[in-house]
Amino acid sequence: MSLRLRLLVAVAVVALVALALAGLATYSTFSASINQRLDATLRAAAIPVEACLDDGGRLTTSLLVETSPGIVGEVRTPSGRILAEVAAVTPPRGVAAAKYRPHLPGPIPSLDGLAESRPGAPGPSDDCVGAHRPGRQQGARDARAERPRAVTLGVARYFTTGGDGRAEPAFRVRASRLAGGNVLVLAVPFSQSADLLRRLGLIEVGVSGAALALALGLGLLLVRVGFRPLLEVERTAAEIVAGDLDARVPERFGAQTEIGQLTRVLNSMLERLGEELQARDASARELGRSEARMRQFLADASHELRTPIAAISAYAELLSRASSDRPQDLPRLLGGIRHETARMSTLVQDLTLLANLDEGRPLARRPVELVALCADALRAARAIGAGWPIELVATEPVEVEGDETRLRQVVDNLLANVRSHTPAGTAATLRVSRRGGWAFVEVADHGPGLGPEAKERVFERFFRGDSSRSRGSGGSGLGLAIVRAIVLAHGGEVAVSATEDGGATFTVRLPEYQPQPG
Secondary structure, three states, rough: OHHHHHHHHHHHHHHHHHHHHHHHHHHHHHHHHHHHHHHHHHHHHHHHHHOOOOEEEOOOOOEEOOOOOOEEEEEEEOOOEEEEEEEEEOOOOOOOOHOOOOOOOOOOOOOOOOOOOEEOOOOOOOOEEEEEOOHHHHHHHHHHHHEEEOOOOOOOOOEEOOOOOOOOOOEEEEEEEEEHHHHEEEEEEEEHHHHHHHHHHHHHHHHHHHHHHHHHHHHHHHHHHHHHHHHHHHHHHHHHHOOOOOOOOOOOOOOOOOOHHHHHHHHHHHHHHHHHHHHHHHHHHHHHHHHHHHHHHHHHHHHHHHHHHHHHHHHHHHHHHOOOOHHHHHHHHHHHHHHHHHHHHHHHHHHHHHHHOOOOOOOEEEEEEEHHHHHHHHHHHHHOOOOOEEEEEOOOOEEEEEHHHHHHHHHHHHHHHHHHHHOOOOOOOOOOEEEOOEEEEEEEEEEOOOOOHHHHHHHOOOOOOOOOOOOHHHHHHHHHHHHHHHHHOOOEEEEEEEEOOEEEEEEEEEEOOOOOOO
């Protein structure tokens, strides 16, 4: 069963129960009001009837009593024998007086617990008229006038009886115990009241049915309106499943409503899912690029190592031949072996350094003064390549926190890059400065500069801007990659840009050392 149908069924059940309770309460209240009105009529009718009874409530004649139309009654003994009949002077509307013969139901409920009447009231009223033996009427009146009249204590039992739905009418009955144990029974027809109650029941059924139909119609309308936001959520979910990850639920409802809160939560969830999916896609792309770089790295590393290994193998073979045939070639062959071994050793060390930096192994951390470090690196560079004039520019000491050996390697590699990629005689500037909490080391040359592709890939491992350059003159292509890895390990950045009057400028930015107070 769908949620909409369950809500409609719940509305129908609640409405039906409410209408049933309201109808029952109305019917019961109206019925009680009718009974109270009839009971009041019976109480009023009992007053003149009791005025016609003697102290024992015994009469041998039937009576005609001036009372409300339709009232009928009897005086019975405890055994049920009728002592006297009581009837209204005027029969009910539509009934001829000659044919009016009141008839009450036979049995009545038990009157146990009802108080008996007691003497003490004035004599009988002149309203009492004997229906039989008129000669004895005046004597009976005189005799009763000399005796106190029997009255009830006002305690009586009321009930409804009779009415089989065909011929026997229903009555509202008042029964009270008289002095001497006799019972006064008064009744009024209940047929008209029963018709009113029956019509009221039919009206309530009709009104309840119409109200239930109206409640179901309004409930269906309200359910459709209430479910409209959920339909928008469903459509949004379908759009997301179809591939539109930017789809969101429209926020058209107040922030304090349940639908508004649900909308915000769903949109927040979709935002998080979108970010997670984008991060996953970016991670997958980065992983793919990383795997491609790793494959390229392994291919380049194996290629770089194959050259010195092949050279050493060739020198060893020549050395074995020259040891007997050409002894004068031995020094040259041994020098070649030492050179290739040193080159291979340097390559292996560079690869090991890059692997350690990739794994995030900690570096030494202590204050390092960059001006002095750059001055030492400049003296070494002038000793190695005196044909490249390099100038150091610094106006104040600049300190950073890091590994002095690795930072010196950064400066050495940048100066070596000048010697490798610019012709002899090219001027360069080594500048050290500080601003905004950062330390800067810049190496600017005035050589041929870098092309657009070279600027994008210059820090890649084994990248060479000039593929025609030999490995002997151009290096392994790991120098700038090592610079970038060391700088990143120190929390800095490295970038390349074009020098104003031609050439390339490499800029290293490192966090400036901040001494701890105390």
